[in-house]
Amino acid sequence: MHERQESGIKAAIYENAIDDMRNAKEILDIVLKERNIVGDEAVREFLSDRPQKTYDPFLLLNMEAGVDLLLSEINSGGKICIYGDYDADGVTSICVLSHIIGMLTNNFTYYIPSRFDEGYGLNKDALKSIRGEGTDLLVTVDCGSVSYDEVEYAKELGMKVIVTDHHTIDDVQADCILINPKQKGCGYPFKELAGCGVVFKMAQAICRKAGLPRSTVNDVLDLVAVGTVGDIVSLTDENRTIVKYGLNRINAGGRRSLKRLMEAISIDMATSENIAFGIAPHINAAGRMASAKEAAELFLSSNDDTNEDIDRRVSRLVALNAERKKMQEDAYDRCMEMISGDENFVVLKAEGIHEGISGIVAGKIKEAVNRPVIILTQSGDGFLKGTGRSVENVDIYGILKNHKELFTSFGGHRSACGFLIKEEYFEKLKDGITRDIDAMLDKNEKLFEKKAMWDVELSAEEVTVELAKELDRMEPFGQGNAKPVFRLSHVVPANIRFMGSDGAHAGFTVVSGNGKSADCILFRRAQEKKDLIIGNRALDITGTVNLKRWKGRESVQFVVEEMESCR
Numbered sequence: 001m002h003e004r005q006e007s008g009i010k011a012a013i014y015e016n017a018i019d020d021m022r023n024a025k026e027i028l029d030i031v032l033k034e035r036n037i038v039g040d041e042a043v044r045e046f047l048s049d050r051p052q053k054t055y056d057p058f059l060l061l062n063m064e065a066g067v068d069l070l071l072s073e074i075n076s077g078g079k080i081c082i083y084g085d086y087d088a089d090g091v092t093s094i095c096v097l098s099h100i101i102g103m104l105t106n107n108f109t110y111y112i113p114s115r116f117d118e119g120y121g122l123n124k125d126a127l128k129s130i131r132g133e134g135t136d137l138l139v140t141v142d143c144g145s146v147s148y149d150e151v152e153y154a155k156e157l158g159m160k161v162i163v164t165d166h167h168t169i170d171d172v173q174a175d176c177i178l179i180n181p182k183q184k185g186c187g188y189p190f191k192e193l194a195g196c197g198v199v200f201k202m203a204q205a206i207c208r209k210a211g212l213p214r215s216t217v218n219d220v221l222d223l224v225a226v227g228t229v230g231d232i233v234s235l236t237d238e239n240r241t242i243v244k245y246g247l248n249r250i251n252a253g254g255r256r257s258l259k260r261l262m263e264a265i266s267i268d269m270a271t272s273e274n275i276a277f278g279i280a281p282h283i284n285a286a287g288r289m290a291s292a293k294e295a296a297e298l299f300l301s302s303n304d305d306t307n308e309d310i311d312r313r314v315s316r317l318v319a320l321n322a323e324r325k326k327m328q329e330d331a332y333d334r335c336m337e338m339i340s341g342d343e344n345f346v347v348l349k350a351e352g353i354h355e356g357i358s359g360i361v362a363g364k365i366k367e368a369v370n371r372p373v374i375i376l377t378q379s380g381d382g383f384l385k386g387t388g389r390s391v392e393n394v395d396i397y398g399i400l401k402n403h404k405e406l407f408t409s410f411g412g413h414r415s416a417c418g419f420l421i422k423e424e425y426f427e428k429l430k431d432g433i434t435r436d437i438d439a440m441l442d443k444n445e446k447l448f449e450k451k452a453m454w455d456v457e458l459s460a461e462e463v464t465v466e467l468a469k470e471l472d473r474m475e476p477f478g479q480g481n482a483k484p485v486f487r488l489s490h491v492v493p494a495n496i497r498f499m500g501s502d503g504a505h506a507g508f509t510v511v512s513g514n515g516k517s518a519d520c521i522l523f524r525r526a527q528e529k530k531d532l533i534i535g536n537r538a539l540d541i542t543g544t545v546n547l548k549r550w551k552g553r554e555s556v557q558f559v560v561e562e563m564e565s566c567r
Contacts, residue, residue, distance in 0.1 A: 028473070036322050053240070055206040070162065079134045083140045086291075090141060094296055104212075114295065127154045137557065140165065143195075145183070146172065148174050151174040219254075226280060239480075250262075257299050261279065264318050294316055327357050331361045336365065338350070347376070359418075360386045360424045362374065383423060386420070394447070396412065398414070403433065407420055454542045460518040463488075463558050467556070503526055507521045508520050519556070522557070538564050
């Protein structure tokens with residue numbers, strides 16, 4: 001990810017001085033250059049509505065063997081089961097592969113484990129049941145790379161196995177046909193595909209081998225875009241190509257189920273942002289609150305399904321997400337009451353909190369207190385299920401790995417983790433990670449310090465509609481391609497108005513030294529920043545430049561993220 005300039009670094013580092021107003025194209029060029037997108041060809045590809053960066057699916061290790069086995073089973077009449085995860089990536093992966101296989105046979109089914117009863121990945125009880133229903137070939141999506149024991153069990157039961165996945169392999173990998181760009185020996189040029197991205201490459205390979213029309217894979221690009229954005233993988237390189245074409249497909253309105261969901265949650269046009277904060281959470285809500293199968297059934301709707309059938313499924317997802325949000329808010333408030341404010345690593349045993357939302361709550365608390373957070377919930381039989389989220393400078397996976405002997409199961413990465421632990425080990429774990437974080441602070445007292453960061457410094461007069469439109473060409477924004485952040489220096493708020501029933505938002509203009517102004521808005525934190533806003537003194541503010549459209553009119557506003565008094 002691009003490393004932004006930190007507070008205190010002067011705008012003189014840029015080739016163009018702010019003293020001379022730059023046009024929107026010049027500012028865009030600076031942003032691209034800061035992100036190492038240089039040269040005419042690279043810039044054209046990055047900004048193109050029809051990017052070309054994509055790779056031969058058969059460059060993925062074992063892809064040819066996997067497709068050959070799949071087609072052989074289809075041709076011989078073998079029954080296939082697609083086994084996926086219960087999040088947006090897993091659900092869309094199942095739907096994509098179901099669409100492709102469904103062009104060749106109807107002798108297949110799918111299985112999504114319960115978050116509550118089975119947990120993530122393959123489990124032996126499910127495999128026994130799947131085999132009992134006559135499955136000959138098991139194809140995993142978005143899981144299975146390190147499920148060595150479970151794959152061996154599936155083979156003992158008489159099933160052939162293909163694993164498609166994208167997760168890092170840091171354990172003994174499954175002994176089967178494994179298609180994962182991150183596995184050792186795989187020369188695929190891009191390693192950051194989501195689970196549905198790997199499935200999409202398999203779909204391309206199947207279509208090529210089976211002679212299916214190209215439109216077959218184009219038809220699923222909308223779902224691949226949803227899964228890719230929803231899984232928070234890097235929106236660079238091939239993922240950027242996938243998401244751009246997928247967004248175009250979504251906005252063409254061809255998939256009734258997705259169109260009706262967007263209408264139900266007031267999304268007029270799909271962007272990466274409203275996939276991340278609107279569409280994906282509704283898919284995830286099914287797996288968090290009930291069964292992910294409910295989301296899969298929506299997107300597997302056929303032409304025979306009536307609008308009433310689809311609307312009923314959409315309404316169910318909307319209701320589940322509303323329930324999730326209510327539980328999440330209640331859980332957040334309860335957990336915040338349990339925090340003293342002195343913790344350097346927040347570890348909470350939160351009884352009665354729905355485990356489906358504990359990860360979201362941990363993330364929100366982490367943002368609020370700027371500390372790593374673990375929430376543990378009762379899992380029955382004397383066990384606690386833990387989920388954690390961490391701040392930028394703390395590797396939560398590395399800390400917990402120091403205590404891996406306490407866990408019955410454990411997994412994760414630098415910023416998030418999950419585990420199962422006997423309740424009797426809770427205090428030992430809490431004491432251990434508290435010592436670990438205290439030792440880290442002894443070595444680095446600025447461990448939790450947050451610095452104001454931005455891409456480019458602007459003058460107020462450079463905040464224009466034209467700039468907002470140029471920046472929109474950098475879409476889709478997300479992991480690996482964050483929305484550009486700018487700084488306005490030595491500006492004074494004027495024409496201040498507080499908005500919302502509790503004055504949580506504030507709109508104002510800021511004026512530069514040359515008398516030029518820009519319209520600004522601060523969401524949710526106006527009371528927290530009230531003294532700065534009304535203090536009639538010079539501020540440095542950072543934020544994003546957004547285009548507003550209302551009743552055919554276009555305007556620009558600077559959406560404030562941080563503000564501080566000038567030093």
